[in-house]
Amino acid sequence: MTWRPSARIVRPGGCATANLRGMALQPLLAWPDSNLNGGADYSVDFSGLLAPGETIQAFAFDTGGVGTQAWSYLSGTTATAWLSWAQAGSIAVNVCALSSSGATYQVAVSISVSATPALIAASPPTAPGADISAxxxxxxxxxxxxxxxxxxxxxxxxxxxxxxxxxxxxx
Structure with a gap:
């Protein structure tokens, strides 16, 4: 069985009705709230931004120093990182993807991290595909x-x- 990202997936791509009217509105992208010392896998599905036949070649997550990344994984057009939170507050995580055509796509995803520590500190699971090296x-x-x-x-x-x-x- 192949590993798949959880339900914490955002899909940038704009509002279809706004694009028809000539406006380029981006809806607010947000992951579900978390707690200090909490963590999970967080994903961005870039399929709404890619041109037909375009694929993701590389990607990066930037938490601005308030989160720790344990691993990252690419599944089709979905970039995923396992992140834990070391600082509370309203946080913007920048996620950038480099496509096969050389275009870069960058989105900012918001998450609200509560100052109340997680009851059980987050411990990242083994990275998807990590067993292949064995x-x-x-x-x-x-x-x-x-x-x-x-x-x-x-x-x-x-x-x-x-x-x-x-x-x-x-x-």
Missing amino acids: VNSATMTAWLATLPTSAPATGGWWNNANIPSYKEPES
Whole structure:
């Protein structure tokens, strides 16, 4: 299963009816309130700003020093960072994305951080995709050594001359 961002996703792109009238209004972008020492994953979906066929190549989150970033992750057009809050108040987080066409898109997202500390201090989970780095020659060799050398009758993985092979279970 692939990791997906939580419900704290904002989508910049302007107001469609205002754009029809020639105005370029940006709605206020805001994440749900948090607490001092609280944290979670926060996302910006840039799909409403990108041109057809344009993709995100790089992105950055800037909390202005009032938040700490544990990790960041890109899922399609959605940039995500796990942030914890070290200072209370009304905070603007700038999020910038560089597109495949060389354009940059920057949005400011507001969040209100309460001075009341979180009852349980936030602890970031493992970054999405972090376990991939554990797959290397040594771990593959060790895994292959644990597999049977002939196809299991009930189905499953087996070591076929050092080539991982899979046999579907019989119905």
